[in-house]
Amino acid sequence: LEQNEIHAAQIIVDLKVRNTDKVFDYIVPPELRAQMRVGLRVLVPFGTRTLEGYVVRYPVVSATSGLKPIISILDPEPFVTERELQVAEWMRDEYLCLFAHAVQCWLPPGTALRSSSQAVKMWQEEYRLLPGARAELDALKRAPRQREAVQMMLAQDGKATAGELRAAGFSTAVLEGLMQKGLAVKEKVRIKRDPWRHQSFTRTDHSLTPDQAVAVARITAALDSRGRFLLHGVTGSGKTLVYLHVIRAAIERGYSAIVLVPEISLTPQAVAEFKGWFGDRVAVLHSRLSISERADQWHAAADGGVQVVLGARSAVFAPLRNLGLIIIDEEQENAYKQEETPRYHTRDVAARRLSKNGVLVLGSATPSIESYTAAQQQQFELLRLPHRVDNSPLPPVEVVDMREELLAGNRSIFSRKLQLELHNCLTHGEQAVLFLNRRGFASFVLCRECGTAMGCRSCQVSLTFHEPNTLACHYCGARRALPQRCPTCGGVYLRPFGAGTQRVEQEVRKLYPRARVLRMDVDTTARKGAHEAIWQAFLHRQADILVGTQMVAKGLHFPGVTLVGVVSADTSLHFPDFRAAERTFQLLTQVAGRAGRGEKDGRVVIQTYTPDHYAVITAKEQNYEAFYEVEREFRKRANYPPFGSLARLLLTADDEEELARIAGRVGLACQGTGAEVVGPAPAPLSRLKDRYRWHILLKGEQRAVLAAAKAGIAAAGRSCRIIADVNPYSLL
DNA sequence: AGCACGCCGACT
DNA sequence: GTCGGCGTGCTC
Numbered sequence: 001l002e003q004n005e006i007h008a009a010q011i012i013v014d015l016k017v018r019n020t021d022k023v024f025d026y027i028v029p030p031e032l033r034a035q036m037r038v039g040l041r042v043l044v045p046f047g048t049r050t051l052e053g054y055v056v057r058y059p060v061v062s063a064t065s066g067l068k069p070i071i072s073i074l075d076p077e078p079f080v081t082e083r084e085l086q087v088a089e090w091m092r093d094e095y096l097c098l099f100a101h102a103v104q105c106w107l108p109p110g111t112a113l114r115s116s117s118q119a120v121k122m123w124q125e126e127y128r129l130l131p132g133a134r135a136e137l138d139a140l141k142r143a144p145r146q147r148e149a150v151q152m153m154l155a156q157d158g159k160a161t162a163g164e165l166r167a168a169g170f171s172t173a174v175l176e177g178l179m180q181k182g183l184a185v186k187e188k189v190r191i192k193r194d195p196w197r198h199q200s201f202t203r204t205d206h207s208l209t210p211d212q213a214v215a216v217a218r219i220t221a222a223l224d225s226r227g228r229f230l231l232h233g234v235t236g237s238g239k240t241l242v243y244l245h246v247i248r249a250a251i252e253r254g255y256s257a258i259v260l261v262p263e264i265s266l267t268p269q270a271v272a273e274f275k276g277w278f279g280d281r282v283a284v285l286h287s288r289l290s291i292s293e294r295a296d297q298w299h300a301a302a303d304g305g306v307q308v309v310l311g312a313r314s315a316v317f318a319p320l321r322n323l324g325l326i327i328i329d330e331e332q333e334n335a336y337k338q339e340e341t342p343r344y345h346t347r348d349v350a351a352r353r354l355s356k357n358g359v360l361v362l363g364s365a366t367p368s369i370e371s372y373t374a375a376q377q378q379q380f381e382l383l384r385l386p387h388r389v390d391n392s393p394l395p396p397v398e399v400v401d402m403r404e405e406l407l408a409g410n411r412s413i414f415s416r417k418l419q420l421e422l423h424n425c426l427t428h429g430e431q432a433v434l435f436l437n438r439r440g441f442a443s444f445v446l447c448r449e450c451g452t453a454m455g456c457r458s459c460q461v462s463l464t465f466h467e468p469n470t471l472a473c474h475y476c477g478a479r480r481a482l483p484q485r486c487p488t489c490g491g492v493y494l495r496p497f498g499a500g501t502q503r504v505e506q507e508v509r510k511l512y513p514r515a516r517v518l519r520m521d522v523d524t525t526a527r528k529g530a531h532e533a534i535w536q537a538f539l540h541r542q543a544d545i546l547v548g549t550q551m552v553a554k555g556l557h558f559p560g561v562t563l564v565g566v567v568s569a570d571t572s573l574h575f576p577d578f579r580a581a582e583r584t585f586q587l588l589t590q591v592a593g594r595a596g597r598g599e600k601d602g603r604v605v606i607q608t609y610t611p612d613h614y615a616v617i618t619a620k621e622q623n624y625e626a627f628y629e630v631e632r633e634f635r636k637r638a639n640y641p642p643f644g645s646l647a648r649l650l651l652t653a654d655d656e657e658e659l660a661r662i663a664g665r666v667g668l669a670c671q672g673t674g675a676e677v678v679g680p681a682p683a684p685l686s687r688l689k690d691r692y693r694w695h696i697l698l699k700g701e702q703r704a705v706l707a708a709a710k711a712g713i714a715a716a717g718r719s720c721r722i723i724a725d726v727n728p729y730s731l732l
Numbered sequence: 733a734g735c736a737c738g739c740c741g742a743c744t
Numbered sequence: 745g746t747c748g749g750c751g752t753g754c755t756c
Contacts, residue, residue, distance in 0.1 A: 011756080017733055024756040047755040048735060067756055718752085736754085743747080 007033060008062035009070065011053040012099050013046055018713075021098045024053075025062035027069040039078025039085060041111075043071040054103055056085055079302075079319075080106045087352050096647075096709055096724040097342035105317045105342065108302075109294040125162035126189045127175055129153050133183040145174045150183065162186075203276040206241060206389070215242045215383040219361060220249040223324055227359035228351075230331075230375045232367055232624070233385030234394070235593030239363045242385075243327050244277050246361065247308055251281070255324025255358075256307045260346060262335040263287060263312040264551065274310050285311030285318065313338060316346045316353070324358050326350045331362035331371055332586055337729040345727065347371070365593065366586040369635060370642040372628055395564075395602040397592050397620045401611045402568075406448055406493075413507055418565050418605045422508075425563040426515055426544055432563040434508065434547045435591050436501050437572040444574040445471060445482065449491035451609035453574040454483075460638045462574040464684065465496040474576040474731060475697055477681020497570060504567055505547045512545070520548035553590045562602045564591055569608040569616055576684070577731060578640045581615040585627050588619035639676075641727055645702040647675075647709045648728045650683060652691045653720040662720045663694040669715030675700035675708035685732045695731070 007030075010023040026044055028036050036058055044053045045068045052074070080088070084106045091102035104111075133150055140147035149170050153160045160168075165175060178184040208216060219229055219242070233239045247257045261270065266286045274282050283297040283306040300306045302319040309318040313336055316326065328336065328347060336346035347362065347370075354360050362371050362380070375382040388394075400415040410416060425432045444462045445454045454463045456473035463471040469482040485492055501521045508517050518538055525531040531551070538546050541560055546552060566588060573584045592604045608616055618627035636643045651666060653659035663680035670677045678697035686693055696712060698705045709724050716722040 008756090013755085015733060015755090019753090020733080020755070026756060044756085049733090049755090051755095062756080064756055734755095737752085739749105739751095741747105741749085744745105 006059070006061050008060050008067060009036060009042075009055050010057040010060055011042065011044055011070070012056055012103065013044065014052040014054070014100055015046070016098055016100050018098065021100065023056055025060065025064050025067055026053075027067045028058065029069045032070060032073055035073055037078055038082050039080040041074040041079060043074060044068070045071060054080070054085075079108060079111065081319075084317075084319075087349065090352055091342055091344055091349065093706075094348070095342050095344055095726050096706065096713065101342045105314065105344075106319070108298040108319075110291040124189060126187050127153065127160055127162065127165060127178070127184050128187055129158040129184050130182065133158070136181070136183055143174075143177060145170060146177050146181075146183075149174055149178060153184070206238075208241065208245065209238065209385075209387070209389060211385045211387065212238055212242050212245075215385065216245045216249075218381065218383060219246045219359060222359050223250055223253055223255065226354070226357045228374075228380040229359070229361045229383055230367055230371055230380040231361055231363040231383045231385065232372075233363065233365060234388060234622075235365045235590065236388040236390070236392070237365075237385035238389040239329065239385065240273065243329065243361070243363070244274075246327070246359075247325065248277070250325040250359075251278070251307045253324070254322060256301075256320040256322055257309075257325035257327065258315055258318050258320065258323065258350075259308065259310045260315055260326070260328045260336070260350070261310070261312065262330050262333040264335070265330065266310075266312055271310065274308065278308050281306050282308045282310055283318070285309060285315040287312065313346050316349050323353065325361070326354060326358065327361045327363065329363045331364045332366055332368040332582075334583075334729050339730060341723065343725045343728070366589050366624060369582055369628065369631055373632065373642050394622050395592060395604050397604040397606060397622070399606045399608060399611045399616060399620050402607050402609045403449060403451055412511075413504065413567060414511070414565075415605070415607050418567075418607060419511065421563050421565070421603065421605055422512065422545070426512060428562075430562040431538070431541065431543075431558060431560040432545050432565065433552055433558070433561055433591075434504060434545060434565045434567055435553060435587075436504055436547065436549060436567040437587065443496045444570075444576070445494055446497045446570060446574065446609055447486035447489060447491050448493035448495055448609065450486060450489035451612075452486055452488040453570070453610070454487075454494075459578075459678070460634070460640075461576045461578055462580070464576050473681075474684040475681070476678045497568075497574070501547055501549060508545055508547060515545050516543040517545045517547060518543040520546060520552055525551065550587065553587055564602065564604045566591055566604070566606040566608075569606050570610060573608070573610060573613060573615060578635075578638065579729070581613070581631060581634070585615040585619050585631075588616070589622060589624075592619065592622065639699055644699055645705040646727055647698040647705045648725040648731060649696040649698070649709060649712050650723045650725065651680075651694045651696075651716060651720050652688075652723075654691060655719075656692045659692045659694055659720055662716060663696065666712045666715045666722070667696050670696060670698060670708040670712040673707040673711065674704035677708065683732065697731075 007028045008025045009028050011026050012023055013020055038055050038058055040055045042053050042055060044051055080103065088102035088106060091097065092099045129150065134154060137147060137150060149165065152168060179186060215231060219227065231239055231242060243259060250257045263286060271284050283300045285294055285297050298319060301309050304321060309315050309320060328350060331347060338344050350360055374380045398417065400417045402415060405415050422432055443465045445465050454471055455461065456463055456478060459473055459475040461475055463473055466472050470479055471482055472479045482494065486494055501519055505517055505519045518534055520534045537543060539558060569584060569588060572587055573580055588606060610616060614627065614630040649666065651659060651663050667677055667680045676699040678699060680694050680696045683693040683695045698708045713722055713724060
């Protein structure tokens with residue numbers, strides 16, 4: 001070994017390519033050794049180029065000969081800790097992503113030079129007066145510009161940024177004069193931008209109900225050790241107040257906390273509530289902030305300036321030190337699954353971050369099957385908030401059997417019951433919400449006489465209708481002709497299904513020409529601020545009926561609404577996805593929770609062709625446990641999560657035939673690890689942006705599934721791109 | 733990702 | 745004879 005090779009560091013380079021996704025050894029030149037630490041960002045020679053990299057181990061003795069030296073260290077402090085790098089390593093293995101992608105999650109927003117064009121300015125030059133400067137003011141009579149500069153700086157805490165001084169007309173000569181005389185120094189300081197600096201917040205407080213108090217006590221008691229809690233609280237049961245009390249307790253003990261909420265719930269009101277309690281000890285991270293604002297919030301957390309980070313999914317990576325608590329509100333939300341690489345699940349990353357110590361709290365009115373199963377297996381302590389804070393009863397839910405409507409000759413998309421309720425609602429001057437899950441592209445085929453949806457026998461998911469008259473399984477790719485008659489009842493009314501929000505809006509206007517109708521869906525909320533505008537308009541009673549998709553179901557509280565109509569529960573129920581029943585239950589439960597939260601009683605009408613489906617029945621009864629029991633058995637039987645692991649390999653290429661050939665080869669390579677290989681099959685979105693898409697599903701035990709996926713990835717050549725998604729939430 | 737190396741077709 | 749096509753392999 002050469003002397004140099006003893007002082008080596010292991011580096012991962014910032015090149016997001018599979019071939020280079022490994023550690024490279026570099027010599028640490030003597031002048032850098034004193035500063036060298038794990039986690040530092042460095043510049044290294046790589047082939048003919050120079051790249052950014054991150055130190056993942058130091059010091060190491062390298063067995064490789066002919067090492068190149070590290071060129072320079074890029075930041076004074078590491079952006080990632082060793083512990084965070086360990087979690088990144090776990091992410092790489094768990095999600096089969098590149099190490100560089102996993103590490104990137106932990107870096108301040110805008111750090112990546114390569115992938116992000118908008119590198120964020122993090123440092124700025126600041127001039128600061130030295131203590132004696134004020135006394136020397138008189139001595140500057142013959143240097144009026146310098147004197148004015150000192151006065152300006154005195155007026156703002158004895159400092160000013162280079163930009164401010166330049167704007168005020170001071171040249172560098174003036175400032176250099178000041179430095180020469182020993183009156184000021186120039187420093188590099190972190191840029192700080194506080195998006196909330198002009199706002200003030202007040203704290204709202206209520207006393208805890210007995211259930212809330214128990215939850216707070218149990219969670220607080222675990223703060224100094226390791227705790228896992230599932231807070232199962234119905235809509236309106238006051239989960240947030242529990243969070244606030246627990247966070248306060250954590251801060252008092254010197255811990256920091258992360259609160260995660262779905263992006264859509266991160267409203268100004270929600271932010272204000274936390275700001276009211278914790279003031280500038282809270283940083284908020286979400287996508288509406290500019291990259292530089294996000295970077296500032298990130299650094300505030302890293303510097304210890306804040307103890308609480310409130311944010312969406314990616315805030316699980318917030319660089320808080322002495323982290324003692326992570327709260328995931330509405331933990332069942334799909335938004336916690338990242339749908340780009342690295343395709344992590346926030347819940348798993350949070351658990352991993354706190355694997356040694358710290359408390360993880362999951363909160364939900366309708367816990368995910370995964371989490372509730374974990375609670376049943378004693379991995380989580382279950383805490384219940386079964387009552388609404390105001391003790392108002394949940395609204396009555398009525399399920400309308402649309403098969404009977406057809407038999408009675410009603411071919412409208414509204415049942416007689418819903419029409420009646422709408423009429424009543426409008427004549428009393430009250431408001432109604434019509435909800436519709438219009439995830440339009442996949443239409444399933446339903447027997448309108450018996451309500452059976454055509455399904456795949458081997459995958460236990462609904463088949464999707466394709467022109468002309470074909471049924472296809474989006475999991476395994478099986479295809480068959482649309483039968484003439486229903487295999488269950490022999491009926492002949494087999495129809496592709498799916499009416500959109502536009503159609504509903506049109507029908508409403510036709511039926512109630514005098515009603516004022518608003519529509520809220522992806523199309524009407526695309527414009528920035530449109531979401532808020534529609535919401536405000538409806539809140540202020542500028543409309544009578546709001547027609548919308550999922551977004552109206554989430555967390556909105558309209559006191560004037562007394563009627564909620566679910567136009568079709570079937571659309572989400574027969575979505576080609578093994579979580580379809582779970583999603584439907586969650587949605588119906590949420591929607592039901594919307595009605596009657598004002599002074600007047602509310603009512604809910606659910607229309608469906610499958611009133612006997614367990615998701616519909618249990619949602620009507622608002623009986624989570626009953627739903628869980630049935631759903632758990634289905635998951636067990638079909639080996640779906642959490643009783644079996646699932647991974648999806650998505651292959652894309654320009655050439656369709658070549659892709660099919662490669663997919664076949666990759667599918668073969670996946671065999672032999674014990675995982676069940678489903679497909680290859682064309683993906684539901686079989687072509688996107690001129691690229692063809694095929695996928696392969698892997699089912700079985702976690703280890704077998706990961707091994708199979710790895711083998712598949714290795715077998716895909718250069719001519720096709722392959723993406724692994726471990727425990728995917730979307731199979732499009 | 734880039735960029736070299738390398739082995740087969742139509743050109744000054 | 746050579747210029748250049750892009751298949752394959754490497755980057756500490």
